[in-house]
Amino acid sequence: MFQQNMRVYVSLLVVFLCPAFAPQTARANSSTDSAAPLVAKKPTLPVARRISPLIDELIQSGMQDYAKVASPVCSDSEFVRRVYLDLTGRIPTVAQTRAFLNDTSADKRAVLVDQLLNSPEYARHLSQRLDVMLMERLRKKYINVTDWEEFLRESVAENKPLDQLVREIMSADGADPKQQAAARFFLARDGDVNELTRDISRIFLGADLTCAQCHDHPEVADWKQDHYYGISAFLVRSFVFTDKKKKQTVFAEKAEGEVKFESVFEVRDKTSKGPETTLPVVFNGPKVAEPAFKKGEEYKVKPAKDVRPVPKYSRRAQLGDALTSSNNKRFARTMANRLWALVMGRGIVHPLDADHADNPPSHPKLLDLLTEELIAGNYDLKWYLRELVLSKTYQRSSTNELFASKSAQELADAQFTHAILKPLTPEQFSRSVLEATGQAELYRNSLKQKLSEATLRKNLVGYERQFVSLFGGLPGEPVEGFETTADQSLYLSNNGAIQGILSPRSGNTADRVLKIPADQPALIAEELYLSVLNRRPEATETKEVAELLSGKTGKERSEMVSDLIWALMMSSEFRFNH
Template identity: 75%
Template sequence: MFRANMRVYVLLLIVFYLPVRSFSVMAADLSQSADEALVAQKPNLSAGPALHVLIDKFVQNRHADYARLASPLSDDAEFLRRIFLDLTGRIPTIEQTRGFLNDQRPDKRAVLVDQLLNSPEYARFVSQRLDVMLMQRMNKKYFNVSTWEEYLRTSVAENKPLDQLVREILSADGSDKAHQAKARFYLARSGEVNELTRDISRIFLGADLTCAQCHDHPEVADWKQDHYYGISAFLIRSFVFTDKKKKQTVFAEKAEGEVKFESVFEVRDKTSKGPETTLPAVFDSKKISEPTFKKGEEYKVKPAKDVRPIPKYSRRAQLGNAITRENRRFARTMANRLWAMLLGRGIVHPLDADHSDNPPSHPELLDVLTDQLMAHQYDLKWYLREIVLSKTYQRSSANELFEDKTANDLSDAQFTHALMKPLNPEQYAWAVMEATGLAEVHRNSLKTKLSEATLRKNLLGYERQFVSLFGGVPGEPVKEFEATADQILYLSNDQRIQVILPARPGNLADRLMKIPADQTAKLAEELYLSVLTRSPLPSEKQEVTTLLAGKKGSDRAVVVTDLIWALLMSSEFRFNH
């Protein structure tokens, strides 16, 4: 590694640890005609302006000096890399990069967005984002995880309404083997009521109610103990049951059982009147009453040894509707989570801290996003499309070039510029495989059998390596980016990385080695477009020329390989910007 030039090695170690800066060159704003073309792409389902127009209006109106503070729109190269990573989980091929940069159509950004949203890669990647949101990379339990992954992928490919998807998951018990995957949300958590209560409130309702389990939340006046147990009451009768004859595990339910709770503060003060109970309810929504049955008639299938009980009335079956149909908070939380997925930060931030003491940065905008998501029947593809067509999403990250801006002026919460987002493990894996040409080698080898599914099957091992190293602790929410020694050692020395760098037919190093030695500017262009999705700066071209000067044969091959590795290790590559 870096045998040819230690200076490159030392330089890249410094770059890897330096705070991330914007690497894109400032671009002029899109022309008015291009902006009008973006607006015209999607017919409005209402009489008012398109959502992406409203997004820009409410973001700009929130800050009196927004016009001065805001970065211009990204140039085509910056936008291209960002939109590919956000919608497909990979960087574009060099052919796709050249094609887009040479495209002179004023509406080419909207055209590209629609192409990506209708690609099989979009369905795969967005389903992975939903998987991480719902399951936090939990380990396999009770059945093959691939069936769950395929369920999510198919749902996204069909553009299943997001509220419908959530209702299916929350109503599933796993008894139907053909659709058992839907029950993974419950089964992977072993049906543990407190864990489910916390995750349901956090993921779907934007409220981390952990501290409300034992008492009203000590720091958030909005969150009460009975909010926690109102959700818990939907689940208190449920449990994991394994049918030994069928060799099948399901999330079963009894006909009886109530939550009981009392504040630990009252117990200590000796003012408690004894345990309380509550019917199922989602926050302050109406409590859900249930039918009564004569004693002994509560079951379709009565409890018995090794027999799964089936009650006539299921509390848990009411949960999906109560979450998605009977309270606006679900739509608000999903609107905020999807916004954060693309913009790098929620309008309510942190995402699970939606309460009156932590107001949204743009309350009018969040209301509009919530209203529109509901009005468009939780159309995931439509919603993501509107966000990425906005100027707010398309801003450059190059804000620091304005010397008259202060840190306070450029608060991330103002969305005056694109935020740096560390690549998630899947993005990082596929970006590396695309940049080095490994993905192209496998595309060529598959020939007529090539598809998104067959390519991923061939390269799944590489993806899993990155997930295992960069995916965090299974079962815990994703944390902020932090490079670890293990990650650096893997990227620097692991043979599974080093082996894909040298030239082999069809990969990047092979293409670079075929460029004549006296055309280093062309080599630099091919290198930077392939790895960083942009042309090199004059200083970068000169650096490549200097490093390759006088190098022939194997010495030149070593320098070429080191140059590829150097760009892969840069902060510019590691982040979506």
């Protein structure tokens, strides 16, 4: 009963310990401490064209008096937390935080970025973000989800060009065991032509063409009905086929079949000339012609009962090339914008699937630059993300003085005058909770010589799945904003697994804090705040910690330390990347 009461008490005190992390109250931390430099290898990534200065220049040119209203460059504590979350999907350990804050090297931010981009954790985290972008947390169907996740992870680990990755996904039918995992994009959607057309246009072309299926889009003049069916024409001959003998499901294809469409408005007004058809085409690009075959010679394997047909010519096989062709810059533009939003918190075109003339980019020249450079850089994800996070635009503090109203905040967000607050994804939240409590470190120590990113994840993935099930939203509708439900609150407050990792265990956060002498409250508060929030506490926060722990011994002191860790993790400051 005591701990339950204290949990409520501490949750109320969290307002004082770590104020709700809104921009108008965000603190600007200083980092003047000096100690032994962080031991880190120098950048090993290829030094390609540096565009981060150009990014800053074009952002600043987009707003009069930008330099006067923009937030300053963030503190080291803000940066180290932010970049770990964005590039590895977790907060840094207390040791990593201390090492970075104590490092006096002028280039330590660039060194850290290169270390993280070269880490196996980066490959895991970015592949998870790509997974959510491509699959929107759709449930398992036909393809083993673990195989799909590993396909993405390996692709990121080898820094496979993004356009190549998309071509592989668009060409996969699942027949070849080596390419089976990549077919999940089609098979998880049951090969539904309309669903695939909608998702391909949204994800890869920045255009939600859903309302262009029955007529030209009623609200977006740029989006036509033939744009929808141009993409649909690549897919209209494909279907899900299950080989009963092999017990294998693939995305098969016929040699014949055309899209047919007419506007419902024209049908209603009796002005329709009858159904139209079109060859496959991506927006206003060249139409993809196909070879002609004599009747009866269209197939390598002719259709038959329980037999998968194989046409001599595959329309769908042309889709990946058409999407990523140099003739179609919408793909590069959309990917440049999506990756920008991934780390900056908002797209240059926003919403991300609303790229049209009536919703122009906030910084047109910048988006043009990023598009051209992504193409020129052969869709190198490491290089592109490195340039983004080393820009001053990315490194702005989240503090901003412009937020007198919600509309003023939206304007400032669109101008990137500050770091936009981003709620942690379920994966980030789970990993960060495990780092903050020291549970991840316990697993690292227990694995000893067997420690690797893969073996550590096996120990942590159970926690991750629980967080995803609670915080990930409905399949096909992943959560974008931040809103806590009753189930989420109860889980975080009462779940046995969460309570267990808060309690002192040899080497975890509670244990380290309890080993600090009670007469050194400043060191206690520092250990708490560096472990959970990756910053040193302010004087008022140190005082609050000292008062809460004053006079407490034994079990009472242990419970209070656990409650303090829990309270810091439940704060808005922890739940957001800022």
